[in-house]
Amino acid sequence: MANRQQLIGKQTEMHHSQKSSFVLFIEKRWYSSPGVLWLLLPLEWLFRVLASLRKAILMTKREELSLPLVIVGNIAVGGTGKTPVLIALAKYIQGLGHKPGVISRGYGRVSGETLMVGPQSDSKLVGDEPLEIFRSTGVPVCVAKKRIDAVRYLAENSECNVILADDGLQHYALKRDLEFVVLDEKQPFGNGHCFPLGPLREAPSRLKTVDIVLQKNSKAESIYSFVIEPTHFENVKTGEIKNLDFFNTQAHLYALAGIGRPEKFFSTLLSVLDHKNISFYSFADHYNFTPADFSFAGNNVLIMTAKDAVKCKAFAQDNWWSLHVRAVFPPVLENEINKKIAFLGQIQ
Secondary structure, X not given: OOOHHHHHHOOXXXXXXXXXXXXXXXXXXXXXXXXXXXXXXHHHHHHHHHHHHHHHHHHOOOOOOOOOEEEEEOOEOOOOOHHHHHHHHHHHHXXXXXXXXXXXXXXXOOOOOOEEOOOOOOHHHHOHHHXXXXXHHOOOEEEOOOHHHHHHHHHHHOOOOEEEEEOOOOOOOOOOOEEEEEEXXXXXXXXXXXXXXXXXXXXXXXXXHOOEEEXXXXXXXXXXXXXXXXXXXXXXXXXXXXXXXXXXXXXXXXXXXXXXXXXXXHHHHHHHOOOOEEEEEEOOOOOOOOHHHHHHHOOOOEEEEHHHHHHHHHHOOOOEEEEEEEEEOOHHHHHHHHHHHHHHOOOO
């Protein structure tokens, strides 16, 4: 992945919008030496103790579910490619002849209701990632404040015979049948510490207890590799599809990402438009955009992530586009998924 210096070396401009200097400082320390964050070491110890107690308590309260549940999550804060993996997994399970559904809390949404996601859903009510998942797969997607409520709703109101949980690895009240963990490509454990000293939600030893660990372009024997592949550009306003070479005649482009690790999207975009001059703007993860946030682009071509696009469709301009990607599983991983899904047994 190209880092910030490499991006600038390609005649690009990097801008940080809506990310405070404090947040940028914390992120830098999480993925390098902790530096002054060592002062938070006692809080990390406290976090680990409380997390262990919470896990023990929740596991005693687990309820039997009427449908098999597959967790797709991670052990670190921030983007790891989890959403493309979940989308690819849902499509693959569909291809096996099953009927998957997806549950999510819908991080950042303003509603606490249990809601089914639909074509006209408002991302503010259902969350940006659930809406992106629905639009990419067409499978039933339900959001709820308590994930167990979403499972029950899908069991009663859809034809699903297997549930995929978007995140929820640490939600131990959910009894799960399979656990998939997606690791960051370059720095899967950051500085190796748990929150707030580092980005980890759980210690790396947690990976020993999950069913499948995935990592983009991994060469480790115990980890399954996958790749993220750009597929096409889509007009945010009209839904028009264009090939990856569509912007080859553009002299300058603007790019925007409001995701956990925006540099990943920027690097992917550069792999498609490597020779272009591009100005990059990063926003906070799950940022709720307004038209005023786009004044920097003027009437120029703007490219964003698919996750951001679902929040901007209502006020999008004609020349706003999203770059779509997909996770591609190698045959060895597909074979392992086949084995794991077959072992669920409960799927009818």
